[in-house]
Amino acid sequence: MSGRALKTLLVANRGEAAVRVLRTARAMGLRTAVIFAGADRGAPHAEAADEAHEVPSYLDLPAILAAAKAAKADAIHPGWGFLSQNPRFPEACDAAGIAFVGPPAAAMRRMGDKHAARETAISAGVPVVPGSGLVADEAAALAAARRIGLPVMVKAAGGGGGKGLRRIAREEDLAAGIAAARREADAAFGDGRLFVEKLVAPARHVEIQVLGDAHGTVLSLGERDCTLQRRFQKIVEEAPSPAVDAGLRARMGDAAVRLARAAGYVNAGTVEFLLQPDGTFYFMEMNTRLQVEHPVTEAVLGIDLVRLQLEVARGDALALRPGPPRGHALEARIYAEDPDAGFLPMSGRVLSAAWPEGVRVEHAVRDGMVVTPDFDPMLAKIVAHGSDREEARRRLVDALRATALLGVQTNVSWLLRLLETRAFRDGDLAVGTIPEVPPEELPLAVWAAAVAPRCNASAELTRYTTLWERPGRWRIGE
Amino acid sequence: MRVLWRGKVYEVRLEGRRLSVTPPDGPPRTAEVTFGEGTVTTPEGTFAVRSARDRGAVWAWAAGVAARLQIAAPGSAGTGADEVRSPMTGQVVSVVAKAGEKETAGHALAVVAAMKMEFRIESPRDGVVKAVDCAPGDRVELGATVVRLQ
Numbered sequence: 001m002s003g004r005a006l007k008t009l010l011v012a013n014r015g016e017a018a019v020r021v022l023r024t025a026r027a028m029g030l031r032t033a034v035i036f037a038g039a040d041r042g043a044p045h046a047e048a049a050d051e052a053h054e055v056p057s058y059l060d061l062p063a064i065l066a067a068a069k070a071a072k073a074d075a076i077h078p079g080w081g082f083l084s085q086n087p088r089f090p091e092a093c094d095a096a097g098i099a100f101v102g103p104p105a106a107a108m109r110r111m112g113d114k115h116a117a118r119e120t121a122i123s124a125g126v127p128v129v130p131g132s133g134l135v136a137d138e139a140a141a142l143a144a145a146r147r148i149g150l151p152v153m154v155k156a157a158g159g160g161g162g163k164g165l166r167r168i169a170r171e172e173d174l175a176a177g178i179a180a181a182r183r184e185a186d187a188a189f190g191d192g193r194l195f196v197e198k199l200v201a202p203a204r205h206v207e208i209q210v211l212g213d214a215h216g217t218v219l220s221l222g223e224r225d226c227t228l229q230r231r232f233q234k235i236v237e238e239a240p241s242p243a244v245d246a247g248l249r250a251r252m253g254d255a256a257v258r259l260a261r262a263a264g265y266v267n268a269g270t271v272e273f274l275l276q277p278d279g280t281f282y283f284m285e286m287n288t289r290l291q292v293e294h295p296v297t298e299a300v301l302g303i304d305l306v307r308l309q310l311e312v313a314r315g316d317a318l319a320l321r322p323g324p325p326r327g328h329a330l331e332a333r334i335y336a337e338d339p340d341a342g343f344l345p346m347s348g349r350v351l352s353a354a355w356p357e358g359v360r361v362e363h364a365v366r367d368g369m370v371v372t373p374d375f376d377p378m379l380a381k382i383v384a385h386g387s388d389r390e391e392a393r394r395r396l397v398d399a400l401r402a403t404a405l406l407g408v409q410t411n412v413s414w415l416l417r418l419l420e421t422r423a424f425r426d427g428d429l430a431v432g433t434i435p436e437v438p439p440e441e442l443p444l445a446v447w448a449a450a451v452a453p454r455c456n457a458s459a460e461l462t463r464y465t466t467l468w469e470r471p472g473r474w475r476i477g478e
Numbered sequence: 479m480r481v482l483w484r485g486k487v488y489e490v491r492l493e494g495r496r497l498s499v500t501p502p503d504g505p506p507r508t509a510e511v512t513f514g515e516g517t518v519t520t521p522e523g524t525f526a527v528r529s530a531r532d533r534g535a536v537w538a539w540a541a542g543v544a545a546r547l548q549i550a551a552p553g554s555a556g557t558g559a560d561e562v563r564s565p566m567t568g569q570v571v572s573v574v575a576k577a578g579e580k581e582t583a584g585h586a587l588a589v590v591a592a593m594k595m596e597f598r599i600e601s602p603r604d605g606v607v608k609a610v611d612c613a614p615g616d617r618v619e620l621g622a623t624v625v626r627l628q
Contacts, residue, residue, distance in 0.1 A: 412544065447497060
């Protein structure tokens, strides 16, 4: 049964998210439109659609709806980030008679509020981490943290993307940590409400991909393991989880589907759990959108989640009957950051970029592009699939070695060192700890490249002008 | 030539095909290198290489490792710990350090926000604050001096 025609899709996002969604939409034969804000005129995502509409900002809902009307779009895909988890977005789409490619507003509102989501989980019989209700102010947060006992996690009710989260282990850090979490939450979400949870450790971050249609079907599409994080943002994700067997997969899948049903959930969503070594798991939160790391699920199930999302949005009944994961998939996120200096975000101009072949690469990078501190520092992601985890790991290593990004410091060389650590090879990971990665050492080939002649090597090396010796361009010691 | 990488000065020499790299705190690494069309062959293998000129620096890349390298100023021994610099471009949220006050290594001097996240800039060593060069609300560039220590 099919609800409505879907001919033109507007993608309300930028960068690799928009590029990825547009790729499937085009493959499905849809007309495509996308939005761009000022500095992104001519950016890769703006050129990936049949038409691009300028908006003042990626958060400007009225402008996005106006763009959808101008494009005669019958559906809007929000991507991830930006407005993708704002319930006013599906509401506005409903009012305009445009299909929102995501859950209904009520389900999004309920699950997007971390505290209401927790209450829904409890009502659905899904285990949750011991914690407080919403706390009125910083003094109440302090009291709750002391009652629950350190270490605790302080969470913003409206939070997401690792913002407004603080892990606090020491009494003397409590007050400052709570204040910082509130400030971050206020700045990022305009919502400073907090609650406090007991820190569950050691644990893995294991999330279940769910997908529901408008006819009452809700499926679990298995787990992703996203334990490797820094500042609560994921670095490397994989499917299946090295810590999950078929029995545990079924139990976690059942819990996630129960929760999605209790929330009235339709379309793609992710239920995040903390998994302890003994197999007990606790609901953490639900992401009411497609996740950045969805490609690892696509790789091991042989599906296209965006296609399924679009089919659900037009009213199709899900015909998919997912089997067990085939092989193993690993995704590495490439960030503009310096892991060897505390993972600080880096900015700069991309002077030269090259990408590996034989793996899935999602990016929207172009030579000359300026990476600014204004957007998320993720530049790209690389997804390797193999018959087992070790084969996927080796393919990812080869792919990262072929990845070149000059002009902006990235985490690529750190990822290469990480993938060689014993802890990563053994899959021995826990939330909140990153394997000890050896310090960066430059291969001799890098030093050689720096002092190399510009031209071919057949002539005398010493006769050539190196990169360093260009008078007038820049001063030595500058 | 003397090359600055990650705050340390490396002595890099290319004599004929002999490349030597001497770190400030270790023995030299030496190898025969052969340059091809966009490749370099070292005893570790043959690698595709790339390089690009940046403002005041050179980016060089091989085997997934990219580095920003600068010519070291004469007499420089690397980055002194007297000037505490912002590790990123962002906005100053708060300033903890006060001129004339004692600081201990690891203590927060200022907090800078970028990408909607906050980062503490910590004192690299024990010392006395000579001057504070930023104020809450300031935009600071990568490498801008935030605090000077005596």
